[in-house]
Structures are given as C-alpha cells and as structure tokens.
Amino acid sequence: MVAASALCYNGAVLLSVSLVRLVMMKCSVIRSLCALLLLLFLLPAPAYAGPAVPFAAPYADAMRPPFQGDVERPDLPHYAVHLDVDMARGELRGTLDLLFRNMTGGPLRNAVLRLYANFPRDAFGDGGDGAATVADVFIDGQPVQPRSLAQHTAVELPFPHALAPGGDTHIQLRWSAHIAPLHGTDDTLVLTSAIPQLAVWDGGWRTDMTVLPDHVYAVSGLYHVFVSAPAEWLAAGSGVEVARTIQGPSATSELVSGPVREFALALGRFQRLEADADGITVRVLSRRDGRVPEEVARKILARATQALATATARYGPYPYRALTFCVLEAGRGSSDAREYSGFILLLLDHGYSATTHEDVAHEVGHQWFYGMVGNDIYRDPWLDEGLAQYTTFVVIQQWDGAAAANAYFSAEIAELAARSRYSLRPANSYPSWSSYYASVYGRGGMFVAALRAQVGDEAFFAGLRQYVEHSHYGIAHPDDLRQALEAASGQQLSKLFAQWLGM
Ligand SMILES: [Zn+2]
Numbered sequence: 001m002v003a004a005s006a007l008c009y010n011g012a013v014l015l016s017v018s019l020v021r022l023v024m025m026k027c028s029v030i031r032s033l034c035a036l037l038l039l040l041f042l043l044p045a046p047a048y049a050g051p052a053v054p055f056a057a058p059y060a061d062a063m064r065p066p067f068q069g070d071v072e073r074p075d076l077p078h079y080a081v082h083l084d085v086d087m088a089r090g091e092l093r094g095t096l097d098l099l100f101r102n103m104t105g106g107p108l109r110n111a112v113l114r115l116y117a118n119f120p121r122d123a124f125g126d127g128g129d130g131a132a133t134v135a136d137v138f139i140d141g142q143p144v145q146p147r148s149l150a151q152h153t154a155v156e157l158p159f160p161h162a163l164a165p166g167g168d169t170h171i172q173l174r175w176s177a178h179i180a181p182l183h184g185t186d187d188t189l190v191l192t193s194a195i196p197q198l199a200v201w202d203g204g205w206r207t208d209m210t211v212l213p214d215h216v217y218a219v220s221g222l223y224h225v226f227v228s229a230p231a232e233w234l235a236a237g238s239g240v241e242v243a244r245t246i247q248g249p250s251a252t253s254e255l256v257s258g259p260v261r262e263f264a265l266a267l268g269r270f271q272r273l274e275a276d277a278d279g280i281t282v283r284v285l286s287r288r289d290g291r292v293p294e295e296v297a298r299k300i301l302a303r304a305t306q307a308l309a310t311a312t313a314r315y316g317p318y319p320y321r322a323l324t325f326c327v328l329e330a331g332r333g334s335s336d337a338r339e340y341s342g343f344i345l346l347l348l349d350h351g352y353s354a355t356t357h358e359d360v361a362h363e364v365g366h367q368w369f370y371g372m373v374g375n376d377i378y379r380d381p382w383l384d385e386g387l388a389q390y391t392t393f394v395v396i397q398q399w400d401g402a403a404a405a406n407a408y409f410s411a412e413i414a415e416l417a418a419r420s421r422y423s424l425r426p427a428n429s430y431p432s433w434s435s436y437y438a439s440v441y442g443r444g445g446m447f448v449a450a451l452r453a454q455v456g457d458e459a460f461f462a463g464l465r466q467y468v469e470h471s472h473y474g475i476a477h478p479d480d481l482r483q484a485l486e487a488a489s490g491q492q493l494s495k496l497f498a499q500w501l502g503m
Helices: 002-023 028-042 065-072 294-315 354-368 381-399 402-419 433-455 457-471 478-489 494-501
Strands: 078-086 091-101 108-114 133-139 147-149 154-163 168-178 188-191 222-230 234-237 240-247 250-256 265-268 270-277 280-287 322-329 336-340 343-348
Touching: 108 168, 133 154, 154 168, 188 322, 222 234, 222 265, 234 250, 234 270, 234 280, 234 322, 265 280, 265 343, 270 294, 280 294, 294 322, 294 354, 294 381, 294 457, 322 354, 336 354, 343 354, 354 381, 381 402, 381 433, 402 433, 433 457, 433 478, 433 494, 457 478, 478 494
Parallel strands: 078 222, 280 322, 322 343
Antiparallel strands: 078 091, 091 168, 108 154, 133 168, 147 154, 188 265, 222 250, 234 265, 240 250, 270 280, 336 343
C-alpha cells in the first residue's frame, strides 16, 4: 500500500516533465494542445489533490519486538490524522486520510464512517454535544458529497467507482467537533472516539446507536496522529509518541499505534509515573495540581503491573509497547473506569478504593477482550464484559488470595446476576443501564465461571489463549469462544451456550 502511494506521486512528477518537453515541439497544434494541458495541470489543485499522504509511519514502534510484524496485516485500515486543539473556541479541527482495503468479498459502492462524538447523551449524562461534522471529502482524489445517517452518528461516502474486492481506496476529509474540558477544568482533555472511524461491515454497514456508555464497534486500525496543543501540555494515548516539536506557544506531538480498536488520547498539564513490566511501559498520567495524590498513582501503577502479568500468563502476550492510564478526579460522587485500546481512563471518587483495585484489573482484562479481540458490543455485549469482569476475579485470586477473590465473586458477579431479571441479550434490548449492568456484568461473569467449572482450569485457560490467538485484532462471536473451549477440552458446549444465551 505504501509503495503504491509513492508510485502515484512519482508518476505525477514524470508526467509534468514529459508535458514540458512536448510544449517545446515546433508543431503549433500540438503546442497549443500541450500548453492547454500544461495550464490545466498547473491550475491550483483542489484541496487534497496533491500527492498521496505517506501512509508509511513507524507503526512498529508501538509494538514490542516480537509483534512488530503485526502492523503489516493487509486488512488493517490506516488512519493519518492531523488534529488541532483550539481551546479558545472550544473546537477540535482535523484532517483525516484513511486508506482501506475492501475486505467484504464483493464490490463496494460506498464507505460509512461513524461520528461517535454525535451519539446522544448517554445513560450517565455524558456526551451529546460533540457536534462533529465532516467536509471537503475526496475519494481517490475525486470530490464526493457525504450523506448523514443514523441521526448524524454516521456519514455515507459514495465511491466514484465501485471498489473491487481486495482493492484499496483513499478517503480524505476535514472534520471538526466541539470539545468540553473535563469537570470544570480548562486544561485537561480526554479525546475518546473523537476521530471519525470506519463502521463495521456485516453484510451492510452497521450504524447502531445506543445511550449505553460503550458504543464503539470497530475493526482494528493503524493510527498516525499529529496533535497540536498548548506547549505546556503533554499528549499521551493509544500507542506511543515518536516525535514532539515546539513552535511558539504550541507543540505538535506525533503519535503512532499498532492495530487498535480506536485511538484515545489525553491532553493536559500531566505528570506521569512509569514502570517497565516485562518490556511494556505502564504509564499513569495525573494532573500536576496533585488532586490525585502521587501515592494513588503509584498504587494504580502497581496494580496495573500485577493485572498485566496475570492476564499475560492466562490469555497470552500483550503485544503493544505501552499501556497508559489517565487518572482524574471524578467530581460527581461516583467512580468510573473506561477502556480503550492501550489506554484506560479512571475517574476516582475517593482516592484509591476497593473499586479502583477491581476496576484496574477489569480494564486491563479489556485490553484482551475488546481491545485485541473485538466483539459485537451491540449483539453480544456480555462477551467482552463477562470476560473482563471475570478477569478481576482471576487477578484477585492470584494477588490477593482466595478469600478476597470469593468476596469479589460473590458481591460483583453472583449477587449482581441474582438481581438480574434478564438473560444475556443484545445491548439495546435492556430497558435501563442498571438492568444491562446486572445481566451483562453479573450473568456474563457467571457464564464465564460456569464454562471454567465445566471444562476445568487447564482447558479453560488454554481455550481462552486459543480464542485470543485466533481472533486477535479481529471481531469474535460467541461461537468462536465456544469452539476454542471445545477444542481445548474435547467437550461439546453447544447446550451450555444455548442455556445461557437463551437460544
Ligand atoms: Zn468493562
């Protein structure tokens, strides 16, 4: 893909040289024609009609050495993003170059991008004011008119020509969105799901919507992000920073990722603590004003390192070079934790609590289940949440002992499940956040525990390693989990799955 872009560019240069030579010919007709052609060629090009953006980026820098080859997968879309943070206007402005290959198996007549910033206000009262727009859309150099879909949470981009299976296309556009600093501060931004992203193809483009807080359903992609913000701010997100240049009052950070489900980013006056965990840099960002005490950041760092070690031993290696936590005061009377690929947001209510201890393990579990192995969070939300919830139990078992693990299981899985009136089902079929939570986290965790009890410890963890290995960077379905556990145990699990999933 990279080579093709470079060839296009060189081809254009060669063409212009040939035209100049032709104009020098004596024949007046040819001279006039060539002059006209040359004039056309030299006319100001429409926006983005210049040479293709170099999609070559040091993506491999975001990966640990044994996994650097993972960035070569042909099915990974490439996102090249330039992002300007204009705090005075409360606006985010950017350009996006997206290169992707038609993996649908048939000719493709359009692409659909999700604008997650335009999702309605969620069940926690967050979001709903993103006002994201796209404009100046070009596909392979030709202007196209975007069409808004799904209450502006998606845009359809028609292709000038159908894209053959296996063919590549290059989408270029400008986008903007409103930004709101967190919790009354004017110097901390957490940009999650801000960048327009390809929708998932599932026989058609999926444009699901929800008011539940988890809403990103995406294929893994490689990101090359340039973000300009005030020079005294730090930028950290999914992936690693490969360069930083300061120009007057602002600084531009260049960040790259490996294959990630989405690119999340925090910007602000941060201090950071770091630790090396077997070749992975674990980083905890907190504000320099000390509202989150350093002691709390240290505890999170220690817990994250434990959870990474357990998950690696149980599920297989973490392929990325870094895992970043952004820790902020919740400021609203309850804690919250949210997972993104290579990036975890923790909003703390009362310093480092028992909830924080559990949440860190849960969100680290999501790095495998959601981050690496995606799933249809609209149809099978229990698949990543059940496994992440159960990861907390596994981490507590290893580091805090059997009594603590049993107490956690009883309170956060079994009792939650007992409260649930709903079987495991699609996300939008629950009437409320609390009913979703009790079923997806409670019953989801119970189902995972039932699978372990059924196949035994050895086959259970071998099956999960197989599941991760088979579906990493892809999208898995409940059948993939069933087949991996069946292969590892030699047991038939269709009945157990049908029982829990109400099939
Ligand atoms: Zn979760």
